[in-house]
Amino acid sequence: MSALSVLYLVLSLPVAFILHDAEEVAVQHRWMLTHRESLASRFPKLRPMIERLSRLGTTAFAIAATEELVVLVVATCYVLVDGIFSTQIWSVLFLAFSLHLLVHFGQAILFRGYVPGIVTSLLLLPYSAYGVWSIWLTTSAVEFLLLALCGMVFVAVNLRFAHWLGMKICR
Numbered sequence: 001m002s003a004l005s006v007l008y009l010v011l012s013l014p015v016a017f018i019l020h021d022a023e024e025v026a027v028q029h030r031w032m033l034t035h036r037e038s039l040a041s042r043f044p045k046l047r048p049m050i051e052r053l054s055r056l057g058t059t060a061f062a063i064a065a066t067e068e069l070v071v072l073v074v075a076t077c078y079v080l081v082d083g084i085f086s087t088q089i090w091s092v093l094f095l096a097f098s099l100h101l102l103v104h105f106g107q108a109i110l111f112r113g114y115v116p117g118i119v120t121s122l123l124l125l126p127y128s129a130y131g132v133w134s135i136w137l138t139t140s141a142v143e144f145l146l147l148a149l150c151g152m153v154f155v156a157v158n159l160r161f162a163h164w165l166g167m168k169i170c171r
Contacts, residue, residue, distance in 0.1 A: 009131050010079050013094060014072045016127055020101070020120040021065040028116040029058045039111075052163070060166030067162040072097075088147060091135045096151030098128040 032054045040047045056064070075093050079086045104121040108114065136144055 009094070009134060010076055010090060012127070013090075013097065013131075014069060014076055016124050017069055017072050017097060020097075020117060020124060021069070023120045024117045025058060025062045025065055028053075028061050029056065031114075031116050032056075035111075043110075056163055056167060057170060060163070060170040063166035063169050064159075064162035067165055068158065071158065087138075091139070091147045092151045092154060094131050094151075095135065095148045096155040098132050099148070099151060100155060101125065101128050 032050070036050055036054045039050050043050070072093060075086070075090050079090045083089075101117075101121040101124055104115060104117040108118045135147065139147065
């Protein structure tokens, strides 16, 4: 990875994550409590997830976000020491973060309004697009798809773990 890529993309990912998750932490719990019934009636199949997220308080959500930040910081440091497969590991996390930003756009469209994280998703869209484009240029199409798939799987597993951890610590 070039020095400019490290400077612009790698080192800024934890900062981008902090900005984005600060918005989510600040409003997620109150927003969920306010919109829980509306969401459950509009999306009945999602009721179990809506109820689980409604129980995830601000402190628990902040703990979950901190766990995710630790993963990003470790991956960033691993790139800086040029560890084996560090670029691929970081790319998986960057693609997962970028997908997460896109999910907020989908949520906002489905909800037809503000959802926690949409403001910073909009602000971080150029950064995310540049990073995804950079990864695309340095990988084959198959490798890119595998990295993206690994990112989706990692997000699904780690998000569940991070939320569990946040709730466990807050009990």
